[in-house]
Amino acid sequence: MSEKKDYTIHLKAFDGPMELLLHLIEKNKIxxxxxxMAELTRQYLDYLDxxxxxxMEVTSSFLVMAATLLQIKSRMMLPKKPKNEEGEEEDPRQELxxxxxxYRRFKEVSTVLGSMADMQEHFVSRAPLPLPVHHLPPGNLDLKVLVAAFREVMESREENPAAPAAVVEPxxxxxxxxxxxxxxxxxxxxxKLRFDEVFCSGTRSELIVTFLALLELIKQRSVAAKQQQLFGAIVIVMQ
Structure with missing residues (x-):
C-alpha cells in the first residue's frame, strides 16, 4: 500500500468555493x-477546519459546496448504475x-479584462478640441472667394483700352x-479643371457670362469648386 501524501494548504482568502476548488486542483496537478473525489473532499474539508x-468567516456557499463534494464522493462509492440509452455510464462528477x-473560463476572461483596465489607467483621454477655422482646409468655397479669383483672372486678361479701328457689333x-x-x-x-482654365480666352463680356454660367452650375450642384489647402489653386470638379 502506497504511503499517503501530506498536502500543505496555504491558507488564504478565496472569493468562493469554486476558486478554492480550482486552487486545490491546480496545486496538486489534478x-x-x-x-x-475522496482526496479533493478531504483537502477541502481540511481547509474549512x-x-x-x-x-475566519465560513460562508454558506462554502458549506453547500462541502455537502456537494460529500454527496458526489458517496455516490462514487455505491455500485455503478446501469448504462444509459447511449451506452455510457453516468459519472457523478460530470456536473461539478x-x-x-x-468558472475557469470566466476567471481567465476577468484576468484579461483586468489587465486591459490596468493598462488603460496609464492613458488620459479628452474630448476633441475645436480647431480654428483658418487652420482647416476649406470645404465649400464662399462666393467671395470665387469672385476674388475671377477678378484676378479679369485683371490678367485686361483688354487693350485703346479704341478699336472699327466698330464691331458685340x-x-x-x-x-x-x-x-x-x-x-x-x-x-x-x-477636373483649374479655375483659370475655365476663362482661358474671350472678351470681357464673354468671361463675365462664363463666370455666371459657372455659378449656375455650382448652384445646380452639377459642379463644385474645391481648394485643397488655404490660398491654394481652386479646382472645378464634376459632381
Missing amino acids: DIYDIP AMRELD VERLLE EPYHIEDKMEEILQKLRAGKG
Whole structure:
C-alpha cells in the first residue's frame, strides 16, 4: 500500500468555493476531467477546519459546496448504475467538472479584462478640441472667394483700352451655352479643371457670362469648386 501524501494548504482568502476548488486542483496537478473525489473532499474539508480555527468567516456557499463534494464522493462509492440509452455510464462528477470549467473560463476572461483596465489607467483621454477655422482646409468655397479669383483672372486678361479701328457689333453670349461649354471642358479634363482654365480666352463680356454660367452650375450642384489647402489653386470638379 502506497504511503499517503501530506498536502500543505496555504491558507488564504478565496472569493468562493469554486476558486478554492480550482486552487486545490491546480496545486496538486489534478486532472480536472478525472477528479479523485475522496482526496479533493478531504483537502477541502481540511481547509474549512483551518478557517474555523483562525476564526475566519465560513460562508454558506462554502458549506453547500462541502455537502456537494460529500454527496458526489458517496455516490462514487455505491455500485455503478446501469448504462444509459447511449451506452455510457453516468459519472457523478460530470456536473461539478462542467461548473469548474465554466468558472475557469470566466476567471481567465476577468484576468484579461483586468489587465486591459490596468493598462488603460496609464492613458488620459479628452474630448476633441475645436480647431480654428483658418487652420482647416476649406470645404465649400464662399462666393467671395470665387469672385476674388475671377477678378484676378479679369485683371490678367485686361483688354487693350485703346479704341478699336472699327466698330464691331458685340456677339451675344448665353449662359446656357457657356454652361455646356464648361461641362465639355470638364469631360475632356476627366472631370477636373483649374479655375483659370475655365476663362482661358474671350472678351470681357464673354468671361463675365462664363463666370455666371459657372455659378449656375455650382448652384445646380452639377459642379463644385474645391481648394485643397488655404490660398491654394481652386479646382472645378464634376459632381
